[in-house]
Amino acid sequence: MNFRSWFRPFEILKKEHNIALIVIWVVMVVGYWFVATSGEEKLFPPPEKVIAGLQALYGEGLVVHIASSLGLCLKATLISVVVSLFFAYLSPVPFMRPVAIGLSRMRYLPLTGITFYLAMMMHDARSMQVGVLVIFMSLYFITSLLGVIKDSPQEEIDHARSLKCSRWEVLWEVIVKGRFDYVIEVLRQNLAITWMMLVTVESILVAAGGLGVLIKNSDKFMNHGRIVALQLVILLVGLGIDWILNTTRKSLFRYSKI
Amino acid sequence: MNHYEQKDTILHAENVSVSYGEKTIIKDINFLERDTVRPGKVQGQVIAFLGRSGRGKSTLFRVITGLNKPTTGHVLIPDSTKKPIDGKIPAKDVEEGDVGFVDQRYTLFRHKTVYQALTYAMRNSTLSKAEKNDKIMRYLVEWGLEKSKDQYPNELSGGQRQRTAILEQLLSSGHYIVMDEPFSGLDIGNILNVKTAFKLINESHDLNTIIFSTHDIELAVELADSLYVIGYPRNAEGKLETFGTILHHYDLKAMGIAWHDSFGAQHRDLAEEVKKALLAS
Numbered sequence: 001m002n003f004r005s006w007f008r009p010f011e012i013l014k015k016e017h018n019i020a021l022i023v024i025w026v027v028m029v030v031g032y033w034f035v036a037t038s039g040e041e042k043l044f045p046p047p048e049k050v051i052a053g054l055q056a057l058y059g060e061g062l063v064v065h066i067a068s069s070l071g072l073c074l075k076a077t078l079i080s081v082v083v084s085l086f087f088a089y090l091s092p093v094p095f096m097r098p099v100a101i102g103l104s105r106m107r108y109l110p111l112t113g114i115t116f117y118l119a120m121m122m123h124d125a126r127s128m129q130v131g132v133l134v135i136f137m138s139l140y141f142i143t144s145l146l147g148v149i150k151d152s153p154q155e156e157i158d159h160a161r162s163l164k165c166s167r168w169e170v171l172w173e174v175i176v177k178g179r180f181d182y183v184i185e186v187l188r189q190n191l192a193i194t195w196m197m198l199v200t201v202e203s204i205l206v207a208a209g210g211l212g213v214l215i216k217n218s219d220k221f222m223n224h225g226r227i228v229a230l231q232l233v234i235l236l237v238g239l240g241i242d243w244i245l246n247t248t249r250k251s252l253f254r255y256s257k258i
Numbered sequence: 259m260n261h262y263e264q265k266d267t268i269l270h271a272e273n274v275s276v277s278y279g280e281k282t283i284i285k286d287i288n289f290l291e292r293d294t295v296r297p298g299k300v301q302g303q304v305i306a307f308l309g310r311s312g313r314g315k316s317t318l319f320r321v322i323t324g325l326n327k328p329t330t331g332h333v334l335i336p337d338s339t340k341k342p343i344d345g346k347i348p349a350k351d352v353e354e355g356d357v358g359f360v361d362q363r364y365t366l367f368r369h370k371t372v373y374q375a376l377t378y379a380m381r382n383s384t385l386s387k388a389e390k391n392d393k394i395m396r397y398l399v400e401w402g403l404e405k406s407k408d409q410y411p412n413e414l415s416g417g418q419r420q421r422t423a424i425l426e427q428l429l430s431s432g433h434y435i436v437m438d439e440p441f442s443g444l445d446i447g448n449i450l451n452v453k454t455a456f457k458l459i460n461e462s463h464d465l466n467t468i469i470f471s472t473h474d475i476e477l478a479v480e481l482a483d484s485l486y487v488i489g490y491p492r493n494a495e496g497k498l499e500t501f502g503t504i505l506h507h508y509d510l511k512a513m514g515i516a517w518h519d520s521f522g523a524q525h526r527d528l529a530e531e532v533k534k535a536l537l538a539s
Contacts, residue, residue, distance in 0.1 A: 155361050
C-alpha cells in the first residue's frame with residue numbers, strides 16, 4: 001500500500017483506500033471525542049451522556065417528533081416546489097421574468113419581519129410554520145432553478161427550434177422535461193438549508209412537537225447530552241433524505257449525469 | 259464527365275445581410291442553387307461553405323435555417339404546400355424548422371432515447387403510427403443504429419450520436435440539412451461515418467440538400483458539388499473589410515470534378531486555389 005499517494009494533491013485512489021481514509025477519520029474524531037471529554041473541563045458532553053440523552057429522547061417519543069418534523073418538511077417542500085416551478089418555468093417568458101428575478105432577490109429579506117406578518121394572517125402555529133418555510137424555501141429554490149434555466153445551452157434550444165418546436169414546445173422539451181433531473185438535484189441542495197431552517201422555525205414557533213421543539217427544551221436546561229444527541233439525529237435524518245433524493249434521481253433518470 | 263441537368267431552384271439567398279447594432283457580420287450574400295438531376299441516378303446536392311474563422315459562416319447558417327432573421331434580404335426555398343404556377347413551385351421565406359440544423363456538438367434531447375428522438379422528429383408527419391415506426395426502423399437499420407435505439411445520448415458513442423442527430427433532422431425537416439463544421443474534432447473513423455451519412459442522404463432523394471461548413475479544404479472539394487468561399491472582401495483601397503460575403507463560387511459539377519470516388523489532380527488544383535482565396539480573405 002502506497003501511503004504517500006494519500007498526501008499527493010489530485011491523486012485518484014482505489015475504492016478500498018477511500019474507505020480506509022473515511023474509517024481512519026471517523027475513528028480519529030470519535031477517539032478525540034472520548035479523549036477530550038474524559039477530563040474535568042469539557043466543552044462537549046462525553047459519549048455516555050449523549051447515549052443517555054438519546055435513550056431519554058427515545059422514551060419521550062423521539063420517533064413521533066421526527067415524523068412531525070418530516071411531515072412539516074414534506075408539506076412545505078411540496079408546496080414550495082409547485083410555487084417555485086411555476087415561477088421558474090415561466091421566467092423565459094419576458095413578461096414574467098421580472099417577477100421570477102424579483103422573487104429570487106427577496107431571499108435577502110429577514111425572517112423576523114416575515115413571521116410578524118404571517119402571525120397576523122394565520123391563526124394556527126402549524127400553518128404559520130408551513131408558511132414561513134414555503135416562503136423561504138421558494139425564494140432559494142427559485143434562485144437555483146433560475147440558474148439551471150440560465151445554464152441550459154443555447155444549442156439545445158436551437159436544436160429544438162430546428163425540429164419545428166414552437167417556443168412553448170421548446171420550453172416544455174428543453175427546460176421542463178429536459179431538466180427535470182436538475183429539479184431533484186436543486187431540491188437536494190436546497191433541502192439542506194430547509195432542514196436547518198425547519199428546526200429553527202419549529203423552535204421559534206413553539207408548536208405541536210418536532211425536533212426543533214426538542215432542541216429548544218433541551219437548550220433551556222443546558223442538557224448537553226440531549227442537545228448533541230438531537231444534533232446527531234437531525235444530521236442523520238438530513239443525510240438520509242439527501243441519500244433518498246440522490247438515489248431517486250439516479251434511478252428515475254438514466255440519462256442524468258450531474 | 260458526368261451528365262446532369264439543373265432543374266428548379268431549391269435554395270436562393272438574396273442580398274442577405276446580418277448586423278448587430280453598428281456591427282455588420284455578413285453583407286450582400288447572394289447565391290442560387292438548383293436541383294441537380296443525373297440520368298439513372300438518385301442525386302442530392304452537397305454545398306460547402308469555406309471561410310476563415312469569424313467570417314460569418316455560422317451567422318449565415320443560422321439565417322439559412324431560419325433560426326435568425328436577416329437584417330436585410332431573404333433566403334427562399336420552394337413552398338411545397340402551394341400548387342405550382344406555370345409548372346414552378348412558388349418560393350417562400352425560410353422559417354424555423356424548414357431546414358434541419360446539426361451543430362458541431364451534435365446536440366440531441368438529453369432526455370430522449372434514439373427511438374424517442376426520431377419519433378418526436380416525426381410528430382408532425384401525416385403518416386400513421388405504424389408507418390412512422392416502419393420508417394424509423396428502416397432508417398435505424400440502414401444507419402446502423404438499431405442496437406442503440408433505446409439508448410440515451412450520454413450512452414451513445416460519438417459516431418452514433420452524429421448519425422442520430424443527422425437522422426433526426428432528416429426526418430423532421432425533409433430535404434434540407436445544414437451542418438456547421440460536422441468534421442470538426444472528429445477522428446478518422448467518425449469522419450468516415452459522416453461521409454457515409456452524406457452518401458446515404460444524397461442517394462435517398464433527388465431533392466436532399468446538404469449544406470455544410472468545414473476548415474478541411476480537401477474534404478470540402480471531395481464531397482461538395484458546389485463550393486462557396488466566404489470571407490472579407492477588399493475595398494477600393496485594397497484593404498480588407500470587416501464583414502463576410504461570398505467571394506468565390508466553384509461549381510464542381512460544371513468543372514467535371516463532382517461525384518468522383520477518387521481525389522485527382524483537378525481536385526488538388528482546386529483545393530490549392532481555394533486555399534489561396536481563403537488566405538487572401
